[in-house]
Each structure stands twice: as C-alpha cells, then as structure tokens.
Amino acid sequence: MLKFYRRAVKDLFENRFVNTVTVITIALSVLIVSAFALFFVNVEELINPWKQGVRMMAYLKDNVAEDRIVALERRIEGMYGVGQVTFVPRQEALQKLKKTMKRQSSLLTNLNENPLPDAFEIRMRTDAQSEDGMEVLAQGLTALPEIEEVEYGQQWIGRIQSVVGLFRLAGYALGALFFMASVFIVANTIRLVLYARRQEVEIMRLVGATDGFIKAPFYIEGLILGAVGGALGIGALLAMYLAAAANVSQGLFGLIVDLRFLPTPAIMGILICSMLVGWLGCYISLRQFFGQ
Amino acid sequence: MNTAGTAKGALIRLFHVHKRYGPKNALVDLSLDIAKNEFVFITGPSGAGKTTLLKLLYLGEPASEGQILVDGMNLARIPAKRIPFLRRNFGIIFQDYKLIPTKTVFENVALVPEAAGAKFRIIQKKVRSVLRTVGMEDKADALPPSLSGGEQQRVAVARAVAGDPKIILADEPTASLDEDSARIIVDLLKGFHVRGGTVLLATHDRHLILQTGGQVVHLRQGKLERITSASAVRDRSC
Numbered sequence A: 001m002l003k004f005y006r007r008a009v010k011d012l013f014e015n016r017f018v019n020t021v022t023v024i025t026i027a028l029s030v031l032i033v034s035a036f037a038l039f040f041v042n043v044e045e046l047i048n049p050w051k052q053g054v055r056m057m058a059y060l061k062d063n064v065a066e067d068r069i070v071a072l073e074r075r076i077e078g079m080y081g082v083g084q085v086t087f088v089p090r091q092e093a094l095q096k097l098k099k100t101m102k103r104q105s106s107l108l109t110n111l112n113e114n115p116l117p118d119a120f121e122i123r124m125r126t127d128a129q130s131e132d133g134m135e136v137l138a139q140g141l142t143a144l145p146e147i148e149e150v151e152y153g154q155q156w157i158g159r160i161q162s163v164v165g166l167f168r169l170a171g172y173a174l175g176a177l178f179f180m181a182s183v184f185i186v187a188n189t190i191r192l193v194l195y196a197r198r199q200e201v202e203i204m205r206l207v208g209a210t211d212g213f214i215k216a217p218f219y220i221e222g223l224i225l226g227a228v229g230g231a232l233g234i235g236a237l238l239a240m241y242l243a244a245a246a247n248v249s250q251g252l253f254g255l256i257v258d259l260r261f262l263p264t265p266a267i268m269g270i271l272i273c274s275m276l277v278g279w280l281g282c283y284i285s286l287r288q289f290f291g292q
Numbered sequence B: 001m002n003t004a005g006t007a008k009g010a011l012i013r014l015f016h017v018h019k020r021y022g023p024k025n026a027l028v029d030l031s032l033d034i035a036k037n038e039f040v041f042i043t044g045p046s047g048a049g050k051t052t053l054l055k056l057l058y059l060g061e062p063a064s065e066g067q068i069l070v071d072g073m074n075l076a077r078i079p080a081k082r083i084p085f086l087r088r089n090f091g092i093i094f095q096d097y098k099l100i101p102t103k104t105v106f107e108n109v110a111l112v113p114e115a116a117g118a119k120f121r122i123i124q125k126k127v128r129s130v131l132r133t134v135g136m137e138d139k140a141d142a143l144p145p146s147l148s149g150g151e152q153q154r155v156a157v158a159r160a161v162a163g164d165p166k167i168i169l170a171d172e173p174t175a176s177l178d179e180d181s182a183r184i185i186v187d188l189l190k191g192f193h194v195r196g197g198t199v200l201l202a203t204h205d206r207h208l209i210l211q212t213g214g215q216v217v218h219l220r221q222g223k224l225e226r227i228t229s230a231s232a233v234r235d236r237s238c
Helices: A002-014 A016-052 A066-077 A090-109 A131-142 A155-196 A198-206 A211-248 A264-289 B050-057 B080-087 B105-115 B120-133 B149-162 B179-194 B206-212 B230-237
Strands: A055-060 A082-088 A119-124 A147-151 B012-021 B024-034 B039-043 B065-070 B090-093 B167-171 B198-202 B215-220 B223-229
Touching: A002 A016, A002 A211, A016 A155, A016 A211, A016 A264, A055 A066, A055 A131, A066 A082, A066 A119, A082 A090, A119 A131, A131 A147, A131 A155, A155 A198, A155 A211, A155 A264, A198 A211, A198 B080, A198 B105, A211 A264, A211 B080, B012 B050, B024 B050, B024 B065, B024 B223, B039 B050, B039 B179, B039 B206, B050 B065, B050 B167, B050 B198, B080 B090, B090 B149, B105 B120, B105 B149, B120 B149, B149 B167, B149 B179, B167 B179, B179 B198, B179 B206, B206 B230, B215 B230, B223 B230
Parallel strands: B039 B198, B039 B215, B090 B167, B167 B198
Antiparallel strands: A055 A119, A055 A147, A082 A119, B012 B024, B012 B065, B215 B223
16 A cells, blocks of 8 residues: 555656646635535524524503413414513513613603503524514414514524525535536546556556556545645635634624634535545546546 | 477467458467477567567457467456456566666566565565666666666566566567677576576577577468477578
C-alpha cells in the first residue's frame, strides 16, 4: 500500500500543473456548494426559535361570562394544531404591557379603565406550524362567537420557509451539477496523465503487472486530489465566514444573530463527497482506458 | 526442439497455429515443440512472422486459430485477468528496449518483482544482484535516456531476468547495437540459458546465430520452413 501511495504522490508532483488546476476546480465547487449549506444552516438557526414560538392571540369580546371562558378554553384546546392554551385576563395583560413599556408606563397610569380585552394565548404544536395550519386555526378561532379578533405575527414564517425550500432545491441542483462537473474534470485530468504515460502502462502490462497494480496509484491520486480540493474549499469558506461573521452578527432584522459555521458531520460529509469525486473521476477514466 | 507432438514434456507447444491480420496471413499452420532449457533462434527475412510468434506466446495478441501451450497452460483458455500471471513466466526483451524514461535504472528493473508482489527487502536484493550481473550496478540511479543503446539493452536484460522467469523472449535484441554491445547481450542470455533457462531469440542476424549456437527455427512468409542446428546455418552460408 505504501509503495502505491509513494508512486501516487510522485505522480502528483510530476504533473503539478494539471493537478493544481484540478484541485482548484474541486475547491471552488466545494466552496460554492458548502456556501449554500452554510446559508441553510444559519437560516434554519434563525427560523427555528420563531417556529418554536409560533403563537396566536385570540382576543375576546367584552363581557364574556367566566364559565364561558372555561368552556371556550377547552374548545380551543381541541382545535387542530393547538399545543397549549393560556387564558390572559385583561388585568394581567395590562401589567405585562406596563412592564414592556418600562419608562413610558406612566402613560398608562392615567387611564380611567383598562382598554385591553381578555385573551387566549395559543401556542401551536410544531408539527402543525405550516402556513396552512396557522390559517386553518385562525379561521376556526375567528368563527367562534366569543372571539373578537385573532392576531398572529408569524404569517411570514411560512413564506420564508417556502423561499428557503426553493433555495434548498436550487442548492441540491447546484450541488449535483458541481459534483458532475468536478467528476468530469478529475476524469479528464487522469485521462491526460494516462495518455502521457500510456507507454509506461503498456510496459507494466508486458512485465506482468496486473491492472489492479497499475490502477491503484491513480485511485490514490484521485482520492488525494478530492481531499485536498475539499479541504481547500472548506478552508476558503471558513475564512470568508470568519470575515463576515463579525459584521453580520450585529442586528440582522434588528435581532442579535449569531452566525454558525457548518457542523462537523457536514464538514466530514463534504470532504467525503469531494474524495468520492476524485475516486469516481479516476474510475471513469481508468475504465475507459483499460477498455472494460 | 521438434515439430509439435513429437517431444514429450515440452515447455512450449504450438499446434497448427494461424495468425491473420485482416486478409494477410502472418503465421500459417505453425506446429512446434520447444523443450525446457533450449536456446532457440527464430529467424527468417522481414515479415516472416518472428515477432508475431513471440507476441502470441506472451499473449500480446491471440492466435487466430490453433492452440498454444506454455508450461501446460492453454493460452486460448486463459481469462484476461490471468494474463499478467502468464507473463511472469517470461522475461521479454525488445529491440527498442521499452524502458520507462522517467524511472531510474533501478526502478525500471524493480518494476518486475514489485508487480509480482515481492517484499521491499527482496526487491532491493534482487535488483542489485541482476544489475551486478549485467554490469550496470553503478548506473542504478541513472535515467535510461542518459545511457547508451548497449547499456539500455543490458538494463532490459536485467529487467527480463529480475522476475526469475522460465523463458526469455528476445525480439531482435541486438539489431540496433554495435558488435561489442551485441556480444555482451548474447553472453548474458547464454548465462541465463546455462543456469537452466529457456531462450527464444528472434533475429535475422546469421552472424549472431553462428556465434552463439543452438537450435534455429526458420520461418518464411509465416510458415515453418525448417528446423536446424546453428552449425547447419554455417554450412548453408558457406
């Protein structure tokens, strides 16, 4: 195995230019695809807490009797997608408002009466948090005679999810495209090397070398090209991430957002994929060259 | 050395072998037995089928018809995957040396035991030994293009014997060498023969045959013309 590895490394240095071009191509492909992956990781990170907290406020009409409120709570609990229902009396709502307003809370002290209505705070189950799910629940609540108004600020989450889904699809398509392009380029590199060394291959066959003996260093070359290209691509992405993270972490949508780099399993997956690219490119060229 | 079927325990046997390249017949109905430890010249004018015969033996090409047995192996029945193992029975020497120009003399010779899966220490020992035999030990680190034709052919001989083959197939090994270099090559092949090896040497150099001795297979237009001793060649040339 060691002698194959030594031959592979020697060949890589002998064909420096072609191999450098191949490594750069793989690195660029990995960079583009992993940039997409990084985007998804961070969008998911951003959306997830909001998804967890999808809630609706159902405001009650004035003078709903207390016993009706209990019955109403049970009824809402039985509705599609509802995870948790909490009754928020108008006094409690006013206290919360005062707390939220802090310095401006004095504005509320002169009120003759509490302008806020009683309300139900409804948290949705995570499995029902689609745009359609929210819509159905909102319509169901509005249809109740005791409910004055339903409010939920996260309608746009569904839309964002649709857009992210679209991006994800584009990411997969691009990933597949770059994978194929990289395989094609590695295959061509190995083909060029094989063409330059066809006499050597022929001599090796004449002296009794098996095809496996001849092919092994090429496969190792392919794996090394893929691994180096993949590592460079990930390295470039990390450098760009570090440069961008410091600027972006300040208030995206006015929120504190901590950008995250790709998790270790994703990095390992990308490296394995780029090694697979090298191996597959070799396999295609060697198969053609040896006419099997 | 006989026509096929007359010698028992032959190392190489050819039964009614034909080789065609399109409409052209390169070998026609060739039957031949070559025993172990023979030194056989294959001779004849250009286009007689000398090189073709050697190619058929190491399965560089398949025979169009007929059967060839090498050390009991029927070449027609050898699957493609086993061809490298058949070739390890042979040491092959070419007129144009066929050395890898980017590998050193040592690496060129080491290729044979490496391909056979020998261990590192054994390869080192073997290669040093055969390079010493052909007088090229001091050029082990040289690249072939820096060597003379005679030196390159000596490296080719070293490579041919490095795998301890049973048979050496030499295709016009001295054709592009001067007289002194040619003599060295033939002496090396004779040494292999003396140590129990079998040599098939294709040449149209009558002088080389006379100098060396052994059996001579005469081919003409792909057909076996006759089998003689080297001395008979001398008699005919007188």
